[in-house]
Amino acid sequence: MTKYVITGATGGLGSEVFKYLLKFVPASDIIVSLYNPSGATPLIKESGVEIRRGDYGDPASLDAAFAGAHKLLIVSYPSIAYELRVQQHKNAIDAAKRAGVSRIYYTSLAFAGDSVAAVMRAHIDTERYLKESGLTYTVLREGIYSESYPLYFGFFDPAEGKEEIVVPHSDGPVAWVTREDLGEGTAKIMAQGGFENEIRLLSGSHSITLSEIAEKVSSLLGRTVRLVVVSEDDYVKANVGKPGPRGEEEFLRGWATTYKALARGEAGVVDPLLQEVLGRELTPFNDTLKTTLGLHGSILKQYVK
Ligand SMILES: NC(=O)c1ccc[n+]([C@@H]2O[C@H](COP(=O)([O-])OP(=O)(O)OC[C@H]3O[C@@H](n4cnc5c(N)ncnc54)[C@H](OP(=O)(O)O)[C@@H]3O)[C@@H](O)[C@H]2O)c1
The missing domain is CATH 3.90.25.10 (UDP-galactose 4-epimerase, domain 1)
Incomplete structure (x- = not known):
């Protein structure tokens, strides 16, 4: 039995990942780590999944939230404040290491690895930190939302x-792509496995x-x-x-x-991967x-x- 812990499940992308993961794996194998548990969506509440509190700014909460996770989805922190963002991501990666997580999935962004976009800096630094962590990871550079x-x-x-x-x-x-298509693809990749220690682009077609x-x-x-x-x-x-x-x-x-x-x-950049994973047009x-x-x-x- 593989236990999945999902962060950001109340957000635009994470809620789609959660919705689709429920279709691919039993609800009893899913735990949601919420910044604000009282803001759980009706789908989260009705699904019967375990809800834990996990705040990227509070490492102790992450230790409890990630305990027992085999596969962990770290949804990037919703801010463009560079230093804060990197620190929040490092907190989550460090906690995953302490929790003995087997695989981390990190939602990066679809700019280049040597990007000149300020918004990509925190992602590039997080990707590097993840690589150096020794954890097994899959970085998904999520396309620019339509x-x-x-x-x-x-x-x-x-x-x-x-x-x-x-x-x-x-x-x-811009290879625009909807959050729903990204969410479904991310959930499928998490459930199916593969892409070990890879950085992959999920783009529009x-x-x-x-x-x-x-x-x-x-x-x-x-x-x-x-x-x-x-x-x-x-x-x-x-x-x-x-x-x-x-x-x-x-x-x-x-x-x-x-x-x-x-x-x-x-x-x-258009990458066929998302369409292949979904097996349908985007x-x-x-x-x-x-x-x-x-x-x-x-x-x-x-x-x-
Ligand atoms: N690919 C793109 O085009 C694109 C565009 C914009 C942003 N992004 C990035 O992709 C991420 C996901 O996008 P989205 O649309 O799902 O964003 P979103 O709707 O703003 O969702 C962000 C999620 O992060 C949670 N969160 C907030 N503060 C947190 C904390 N301290 N610790 C743990 N979780 C926290 C939020 O929880 P609450 O609901 O409880 O606040 C929410 O579930 C964003 O966070 C951003 O980094 C990507």
Whole structure:
């Protein structure tokens, strides 16, 4: 009997992993390690799985949460604060080592291993720490979420009615993929095994540039929306002072590095692995675009912190 411990099961990706893992292995073999156990979703509660408290910032809680785990999924910490993030991941890896976990699965991100994107730095350092830990690991570089396109597409909010979508440095291709497809693939890989000590990319099956998104959005909304590439300073000027972290210069300068990575094609790599693992076509980007037009505020609130 293999015991699975899943972190982040209340989140966008982890909840999908959990939903699919329930289909692949008995609920009695699954334990969820929640940052906030009182926030367990109805599916978690109804499934009858064991719920434990595990806070990446509290190593003692992780010792208890990971006890007895054979396979452990570490969902990356939801923040772009580099040092804090790396520390939270190290705490989880150290606890897994103390708990004698046989296999760690870590959700990394789909930029390059020598990325110039600030958001990838914590993942690269975590991947290195994991490799040096001596634990058996599988790093899954989870593709850029289709649902998160507004972040890349100039914090796009259709309610603002803007014609020009301002981004810094460059446009570039992104192999967008839904969190549900990633969740199903991640759960399947965990249940089936394989990929020992490998770093694998789970990407969408096509790459789409931001200019192409502008065309799609224009046609769906019935009005012109254009991508305009400006200097980093002009990008900062266009956003600074807006509500929340998105309006802060430090955040904006860090996020601007993402577009340097897009220019290098870092996020546009298409890997057939996810489609092979799922044995079906992936959800088209257009489907997500249609269903998410109108929900952008919640995405910005979720990730720009
Ligand atoms: N591939 C991409 O395009 C992309 C985009 C954005 C982010 N990401 C990264 O991928 C991760 C998963 O994405 P997501 O959409 O599932 O994010 P999410 O919906 O924000 O979920 C994050 C999860 O982390 C949990 N968490 C928060 N603080 C924690 C702590 N101190 N210790 C342990 N767990 C904690 C949350 O629990 P609560 O619900 O209790 O707060 C939640 O379950 C993110 O955390 C982020 O690092 C990837």
